[in-house]
Amino acid sequence: MSKTSRRTKRKSIPLAFHPRVFSALGSDLVTNDLVAITELVKNSYDAFADRVDVRFGSDGSGEFIEIQDDGEGMSLKIIRDVWCMVGTPYRLSNPTCRKGTRARRASGEKGLGRLSAARLGNRLEMLTKAKSEPCWEVRVDWDELAESDDLSTCTVDLNEVTGDAAFKRTGTRIRIYNLKSEWDEDRVEELEDHLSRMVSPFKTVEGFSIWLSRSEGDTTPTRITPQEFLKFPKYALEGTVDETGSLKWCYSFRLIGSKKVRRSIAGELQWKTMREERTAPKRVAALENPNCGPFSFEIRGWDVDLVGVRDIADHYDLDKRTIRQSIGAYKGISVYRDGILVLPKSENSRDWLGLDRRRISDVGKRLSTTQLVGYARITADANPKIKDTSDRERLVDLPEVQAFEHILRCAVATLESERQTDRIDEDAAEKPLAEIFEGLSAEDLVEDVVEAADEGASAKDALQLVKKHERNLAKTRKEIERRFIYYSQLATVGTIAEFLVHEVRNRTTTINAFVRAVLEYADEYEITEKMSRNVERAENAIASLARLAETFAPLANRSFRRGKRSCDLVDRVKRLLDAKSAETDRLNIDVIRSPGGSCEVAVDPGEMDAILLNLFENAFYWLGQKREGKRQLAIRLGRLRRKQRVEVTIEDSGPGVPEEYESKIFLPGVTRKPNGIGMGLTIASELIVAYGGQMKYCPQGNLSGATFVFDLPLKK
Structure with a gap:
């Protein structure tokens, strides 16, 4: 401060709002008329309505838009302290609404939703009744409020309603008159599409229905449902996880436009297998029991590339933008605790599982949140360790939470593996x-x-x-x-x-x-x-x-050429099994080998190991999935003297290969392992072809599991 300047007496000037703030907030803060109606419907949802009706009609006062619900309604205290207070923190302080034994997470928290009515029309009439309270009528003229001199003169008309006009049950009805926009048939149809994004595509998640009456004479209102294609996904996986972390799943595949399932398959992933996955965090790998179950889940997926979206558009008569917006409204996997949404709470937390980051490593096979719609259902009693952070944007970083997330990622990986199988063009791909x-x-x-x-x-x-x-x-x-x-x-x-x-x-x-x-x-x-x-x-x-x-x-070595080296097949089998002895011991696998001796084959030892190791790793994995019965792995050699070749049979007592997979297991990208690449059997079979042989899968083996038979040249 300069020497000549003087400090004047400090004053406080209060901030003031002109009454036109009501219409300004309604017009400017709410981006369009469709969003305005959606905000009012959200208010019905937050009032724990099971049903809300949106109607277009007319009476002696003119044309109107009506939103009526069977929710909790409002008492005089709530009308005065909450509804009449713009920007109220009520929902921030009360994020959960309850009705009997049920609870619901509120969708709004800014306290501005009711101002949406100001965007739609100049006059509002509302009837509302709470339990054990009178029925109240509220009237607001937004133009009159805007013309007031200051906020102190801004009032709403409030009357107690009796007789036939009064509600007999709880609920709220809002009528908006002096409409600012035309609502022709196309506009109403656009509203129907917009409202459909509010309704969960999963019946088990939320009991909330929206009904639309297009005109005053419409005696049969239309129930708003999600877009049809969301109910019949191309790829779907649903399942349960028990207390031990064991994941039981069922996958289904259908063509776009068809309600009939074309292929389905069920399976199980044990916790021991999942925690040994290379993608498992260290804290997860150390858990003998995940302590995050039980819970259930469902995940639906679509192809959203140009071809996939065009396919949906052609079958359901939708534009591509609507398709992507419909998936985007629910994208990712949501978590519900006791029926209340836990995650995601905002657009920033849609990818709380890290699926988009994970997809970068394999764009073709991995699914992103823009292709998935799913949910996981937990309860406070059964899943006490799964807690969300204070900012409600993620889950608390506990080992049990990491295990929960890892199991869900394994479920997504299973969906991806099965999807990859169904994406393969069989006519082109069954060739070597x-x-x-x-x-x-x-x-x-x-x-x-x-x-x-x-x-x-x-x-x-x-x-x-x-x-x-x-x-x-x-x-x-x-x-x-x-x-x-x-x-x-x-x-x-x-x-x-x-x-x-x-x-x-x-x-x-x-x-x-x-x-x-x-x-x-x-x-x-x-x-x-x-x-x-x-x-x-x-x-x-x-x-x-x-x-x-x-x-x-x-x-x-880049100068590698086949034929320079050979190896003893019996010795290679022994070396590899010795190296994997810790795994066979842990899984209690009984290894049955052919009698000793030697069998020199004209195969490079490195490539021989690659063939055997791929087959052994597959056997170990699927034997590890077996809960009952003996776990056996057998390796048998038989000489084909006329052809100077040896026939190798490797079989196990695991679950075997499902019939629909038998013709595809040697194709690139086909895998039933979560996070598998789908190249093991492809590499093994093509190496054998390079040595003039052939690998076959035999469904009827001695051990009732997977049996692979191939032949190799004997060393001359």
């Missing part, structure tokens, strides 16, 4: 990779054209043959593009493998030098037997890593 490239050949076209010419066909006929070939080429190109996605991922893995082999070699050399130094130290000083055993285990571990690096080093 080598046969797919044959589709790029023009030999068949040339032969057809020559044959047609010999038969005297015209140029027009020949053109039809060319068009047919063009369609086949397009199908082949599509399949090659699909396969390329997976093989490009494998190319990345190959680059990583090259790096890993290099690192393993370097690190084992360093560690081995340290172990030798320890042994030299041990020669000079006495060490305990326990230390000696630990050193020996370290030596064995280093040797095992070194052997592993040597096995896969040629595959990581």
Whole structure:
């Protein structure tokens, strides 16, 4: 402050609002007439109405819009202290409304919803009755309020209503006169679509219905329902999770426009399997019991790419914008506790499960929140550990909550895996990779054209043959593009493998030098037997890593060529099973092997391990899902002397492969494992084809589970 300036006497000037604030807030804060009616319907929802009717009609006072509900109604105190107070914090202080034993989370909290009426028309008449209270009539003329000099002169007319005009039961009816907009048939239809987004597509979640009467003579009001396509999703998964974390699910697939389920399958995921998933957080992996169940869930999904949306649009006569908005109104997975919405509370918390971030790693297969509509039902008594934070935007970061989230992500992953199976074009995809490239050949076209010419066909006929070939080429190109996605991922893995082999070699050399130094130290000083055993285990571990690096080093080399190396198949089986002994012991798997000896095959040891390991890993996974009966894995070898080949049979006593999967299990991307890539059997089968063999799935095996049979060349 300068030396010449003086501090004047401090004054306080009160803020004031002109009465026109009522109409201004109604007109400017509420973006359009459709939103205005929706806000008034939300007020009915917050009053715990089971039914709300929206009517367009007329009487002696003119045309009107009417919103009537059977909710709790308002007492004189609520009218005075809440309804007549603009911006009331009432809903912030009372976020839950109750009716008997039921409870409902309020949808509004700003205290401005009633001003929506000011946007729709200049005059409001309201009748309302609360339990054990008189019926009250409230009249508001928004134009008169706006013309008042100040807020102190702004009043509403309030009268007690008796006789036939009074409500006999609780509820509220609002009539808006002097309408500011025309409501023709198209506009009312648009309102119907807008209101449909308020109604849950899940019957089990919310008991709230909206009915629309289009005109005064409309004696049969229309019940507002979600868009039809939301009730019949293309992909759906529903299930339950018990106290132990075991997830039982049922998947269904239907074509867009059809109510009939085309394919369904049921399954179960045990907690032990889910917590061992590579995607499980550390705190989740450490939980013997998730302590987050029991609960139930349902998840619905759609394809929302151009083709998928066009398919919905064609079958349901909807525009693409409406389709995306309809899914967007419910997108993601919501959590309801005792029937009250817990998550999401805002647009920012729609992806509280992190599905969109997870999708970045695999855009084609993973589903985002814009493709999903789902819910999980919990209760305060059964799920006491699942709590939301004070800001209501997420759940409290507890191990049990992380387990709850992980189980739901596993459910989504199961839906994604089953969806991937149904997305595959069977006609194009059931061919091995080598046969797919044959589709790029023009030999068949040339032969057809020559044959047609010999038969005297015209140029027009020949053109039809060319068009047919063009369609086949397009199908082949599509399949090659699909396969390329997976093989490009494998190319990345190959680059990583090259790096890993290099690192393993370097690190084992360093560690081995340290172990030798320890042994030299041990020669000079006495060490305990326990230390000696630990050193020996370290030596064995280093040797095992070194052997592993040597096995896969040629595959990581860009100059790799088949035929340079061979291996003993019996020895490879033994090595891999020994390496997986901890898993077979943990799962109590009885491994049955062919008699000993040796069987030299003309197969690179690294590729041999890749084939066997993929089959073993599948067997271990599905045996782990088995709750009752023996868990057995059998490996049998049989020589095909005439062909100088060996036949290998690997079978287990697990659940086997469902019949509808049998023709697809060798295709890229087909997997029934949550978070599976769907490349294991594809890689194994195509490696076998590269060695002149074939892998088959046999549904009738000795152990009643999955049986795979393939053949390999014997070393000459």
